[in-house]
Amino acid sequence: MKYEKIPPPAHLDRYVQYFWTYESEGMAGPPKTFRPITDGCPGIIVQLSERDPLFDQNKKQLPTLCLYGQTIKHREIQARDQFRVIGACFSPVGLKSIFGLNADELTDTCAALNGLPGQQALFLSEQLAGTDSIRYRIELLSAYVSAQIRENKFQLDNVTDYALSQLIKSEGTIPLKELQDELNVSERHLERKFKEGVGISPKLFSRICRFQASFQQLKTNKYDKLSDIAFENGYADQSHFIRVFKEFAGFPPNRYGKQSAEIVENLAEWY
Numbered sequence: 001m002k003y004e005k006i007p008p009p010a011h012l013d014r015y016v017q018y019f020w021t022y023e024s025e026g027m028a029g030p031p032k033t034f035r036p037i038t039d040g041c042p043g044i045i046v047q048l049s050e051r052d053p054l055f056d057q058n059k060k061q062l063p064t065l066c067l068y069g070q071t072i073k074h075r076e077i078q079a080r081d082q083f084r085v086i087g088a089c090f091s092p093v094g095l096k097s098i099f100g101l102n103a104d105e106l107t108d109t110c111a112a113l114n115g116l117p118g119q120q121a122l123f124l125s126e127q128l129a130g131t132d133s134i135r136y137r138i139e140l141l142s143a144y145v146s147a148q149i150r151e152n153k154f155q156l157d158n159v160t161d162y163a164l165s166q167l168i169k170s171e172g173t174i175p176l177k178e179l180q181d182e183l184n185v186s187e188r189h190l191e192r193k194f195k196e197g198v199g200i201s202p203k204l205f206s207r208i209c210r211f212q213a214s215f216q217q218l219k220t221n222k223y224d225k226l227s228d229i230a231f232e233n234g235y236a237d238q239s240h241f242i243r244v245f246k247e248f249a250g251f252p253p254n255r256y257g258k259q260s261a262e263i264v265e266n267l268a269e270w271y
Contacts, residue, residue, distance in 0.1 A: 003264055006138050008088075012145060015098055017041060017089045019138050022264050024082045032269060034077045037215070038248035039266040040208040042069045042095045042106065042199065044113065046141070048084040048129045055080075064125050065113035069095060069106025070199040074250040076270070086128060086137050088145065089265070092164055092205065093156055093197045098145055100152035103199030159183050160197045163190060167202070172209030173234055176202055210234060211248045214241060218253055226253060 002023045008016035024032075045066045047054060054062045057076040095103040099116065114121040124144050128137050163179050179202075180190055194202045214233040223229050230241035245253045249268070256268075 004134060005265065006134070009142055012142060015091055015094060015149060016142075016145060017091060018265075019086070019088050019141060020264060021084075021086045021134055021137065023084045024079070032079045034079065034264075035250045035268050035270050036071045036075060036077070037250075037266040037268055038071055038208055039089075039212060040070065040092050040198075040200075040205055041089050042067075042092075042103065043087055043089045044068075044141075045085055045087045046113075046125060046128055048086060048125075049082070052080045052083045054078065054083065054085070063110065063112035063115075065121055066110045067095075067099070067106065067113045067116070068110040069103060069108065071108060072200065072204070072248075073108050075108075077267075086141065088141060092168075093160065095199065096197045097154050097156055098148050098152065100154050102196050104195045105199075107199040156197065157193060159185055159190065160193045163194070163202060164198070164205075167206050167209050170209075171213035171233070172206040172211075174206075176206065207244070208248065211244055214245070215249070218256060229253075 002021075004021050006019040006021070008019060045054075045062070045068065047062070047064045047066075053064075055078045056062060057078070059078075062077070090098065093103070095101045095106060113124070121144070124140065127140050131137060131140075162183060166174050166179060176187070176190070180187055183190070191201050191203075194200065194205065198205055200208075210233055214229050214235075217223055217229050217232070223232075226241065227238040230236075230238045233241070235241040235244065242252055249256070251268075251270075
C-alpha cells in the first residue's frame with residue numbers, strides 16, 4: 001500500500017486539516033476491510049478507479065465522490081483487489097464552512113458530492129482520474145474546495161469557533177460549564193450551535209478529543225501500561241479507557257497492532 005499525507009495550501013488552513021492519497025500496490029489480492037476511527041472531522045473520499053469500487057459493511061457501493069460527516073458508529077469499508085483513492089480531512093466545521101450544510105444532516109452517513117447543488121463536482125472525478133500526478137490532484141481538489149468556500153460565503157460564529165479551539169487545545173479536558181460561562185451562553189444554545197456546525201454535541205466532541213489524545217499516546221508507545229494512558233488522559237480507570245476506546249475505534253486497545261494496522265490516519269485495516 002502506498003499512502004501519502006499532504007498539507008493544504010495556506011489559504012485553506014482553516015478549512016482542511018490535510019489531503020491524502022492511498023493506492024494498492026502489486027498484483028490483485030483478496031478484499032481488504034477498513035474501519036474508520038472516530039476523529040471528530042468530516043471529509044471527502046474520491047475513488048479514482050471505477051473498476052474496483054468501495055463498499056460499506058452492508059455491501060452498498062459508496063459514491064465515487066463521497067462526502068462524509070462525523071463518524072461515530074462502528075462501520076466497515078470493503079475494498080476489492082486494487083484501488084486508488086484520494087481524500088481530504090476537513091476541520092470539524094468543514095461541512096458548514098465549506099459547503100454551507102447543517103453538519104448533523106451527514107452525521108454517521110455520506111452523500112454523493114455530485115448530488116449537491118453546483119456544477120463543479122461534475123468534472124472533478126474525471127479530472128482527478130485523468131492524471132497520475134499527486135501534486136496536480138491536490139491542486140484540483142484544493143481548487144474545488146476554494147470554489148465551494150467562495151460560493152457559500154459562510155462565516156463561522158464566534159461561539160462555536162472559540163468553544164472548538166478550547167476543546168481541541170485542552171484535549172477535551174476543559175469543563176463545558178466553564179466554556180458556557182466564558183461565552184455567556186446556555187447549555188442548549190451551545191449544543192444547538194455544535195449540532196449545526198460540527199454535527200454532534202459539544203459533550204460528545206469533548207469525549208472524542210480526549211479519546212484521540214489517548215489514541216495518539218497508544219500509537220506512539222509513550223506508556224508502560226494501559227493504566228498509564230487511562231490516568232494521564234483523565235479516565236477513571238483502565239476499564240473506563242478500554243470501554244471508550246472500543247466505542248470510538250470498534251476494537252479494544254490491545255488489538256491495535258495485532259489485528260489491525262492504521263495505514264491511513266484514523267482508518268485501520270482489519271485482518
